[in-house]
Every structure is written in C-alpha cells, then in structure tokens.
Amino acid sequence: MDDETLSEWAERRDTRIGRLRAVPLVPGGSPRGSHLNPDAPRAIQRWNGHMWEPHGFAVNLAETKRILFPGTEAAPASGPAPRLGPGTGRHRKPQAPE
Template identity: 65%
Template sequence: MDDEPLTEWAERRDAKIGRLRALPLLPGDGPRAGHVNPEAPRLIQRWNGHAWEPHAFAANLAEARRILHPAAHEAPAQAPVPTPNPLRAGTGKHRKPQTPGPNER
C-alpha cells in the first residue's frame, strides 16, 4: 500500500486548525445551506484540530461573511481615479479639425 508518512498527514491536519465556518441556527432539521435563509442568525465555529468549537455569533449571513472573510470586505486603498472627459478637445483622427469662426479669419 502507498501510505503517506505520518508527518505529512499531521502537517495537513494542522494546516486546517483555526478554520472558521458558519452554521445557521434553525430549529429542527431545517435547511443548512447558508444562502437559503440569509436573515437567520449564525453560529461561527472554529476547528481546533479535533472538533468544531463555538467561536462567535452573527446576526445574519452578511455579518457571518464579514467574520469569515475579513480581507474580502475591506476597501482597497487606491488613489482617486481622474474622471474621464469624453467631450474634451482631442487630436485623434476621429476628431474633425476645428474650423475658424467668422470673426477669426
């Protein structure tokens, strides 16, 4: 058999420690998919290497996503982009040359 070494398995298992997941808090065997009831409260659980343990509580799906993926919800720091002005005078070949007015000759 091709068994992997125990050290590789332990590294793979330890890489998952600290992973978070959100479970909807619904009575009974209701739907467990997160998108089905976005307003339901969520329990955030953390993997400790052996079992999922309670970590936090979120009021709805949007708040749970902010907890699970904080980097995705931060606004990127960018310099302000200048607004384009498509009606400015240009020199492109699609522009017609400006004809002088009657008082400019």
C-alpha cells in the same frame, strides 16, 4: 499502497487548525446552502484540530461573511452601468457611447 507518513498527515491536519465555519441556528434540520434563511443567526465555530468549538456569533448572513471572509468586500462599480439597446431579448448588446 500509497499511504502517507504520520508526519505528513499531522502537517496536513495542523494546516486546518483555526479554520472557521458558520452553522445556521434554525429549527429542524439545518439548511444545506448558506443563502437559505439569510436573516437567521449563525454560530461561528473554530476547528481546534480535533473538533469544532464555539468561537462567536453572527446575527445574519451578511455579518457571517464579514467574519469568515475579512477584506473581501466588493469594490464599488466604477462608472454608470452600460445602457442596453432597444428590444426585450436577453442577448442585447450595450450601445456605443454617444
């Protein structure tokens, strides 16, 4: 058998300490996807090595993402969006600049 040693297991467990997760606060069963109920408040929980403990609170999905993923805000697009050629197909190609 390829069992890991206790020290390897403890090291793997300790790397997860401090990890955060968000739990939607909605009535009934909690939704499976984070995009469901984007305006619902969320409890932020922190892993302490043995169990998830309360860490904070967010009022909606946007604030939750700022807490869980700091510094990953999308950069503004550079320049205007390309103009699409005539037609209604979904595979239209951008026009060449004039």
